[in-house]
């Protein structure tokens with residue numbers, strides 16, 4: 001609750017990098033710190049998540065269960081994706097595979113994508129791929145349309161304290177974040193109405209990917 005008496009939206013921020021020093025983690029930390037009067041962002045790491053394999057995909061992997069629970073209880077998610085060879089890094093793709101097999105915490109969850117990379121296109125190609133992945137039926141996230149937050153030339157973009165140097169970029173991120181907060185409220189309101197309307201949901205397994213063969 002803020003001093004003005006309104007409930008702050010709770011988001012989780014996931015950096016799709018397992019590098020010790022990650023520009024995408026720096027970007028998320030900056031967003032969480034810069035806009036902490038408007039939104040509560042908890043940062044999550046994917047470093048402890050093993051590579052996904054269907055052979056051993058039990059949900060009792062602690063790191064996967066932790067991530068799943070945190071995403072499930074958040075109002076929305078911000079993913080900061082690096083770009084490796086014009087797509088998302090394997091580590092991030094693997095985490096999403098874990099989170100779309102036995103557990104589905106992204107189902108109906110509002111997601112905003114941001115990204116930082118070395119080159120001038122600032123993860124634009126990785127972001128397109130990530131959007132497609134998140135919209136696959138087993139993931140079924142609700143991704144904020146448009147509004148691409150592309151932090152190019154990442155090596156020069158931050159100062160020594162992890163602050164984004166370019167004011168226009170900061171203002172743009174602020175504008176997108178405000179749109180995302182509205183988007184989160186709308187999507188979560190629709191979701192609640194749908195839950196009330198469709199009693200059958202209580203019985204689970206209401207979508208094709210939830211059938212036994214897909215791990216429901």
Ligand SMILES: Cc1cc2nc3c(=O)[nH]c(=O)nc-3n(C[C@H](O)[C@H](O)[C@H](O)COP(=O)(O)O)c2cc1C
Nearest residue numbers: 017019022023024025082083084085086117118119
């Ligand atoms: C295998 C590999 C491929 C890469 N491919 C791209 C690329 O396609 N586009 C790009 O902008 N940067 C590319 N980079 C550089 C990344 O932008 C850079 O490593 C960035 O720091 C990754 O994000 P992180 O610091 O959050 O881990 C690549 C890096 C690696 C190691």
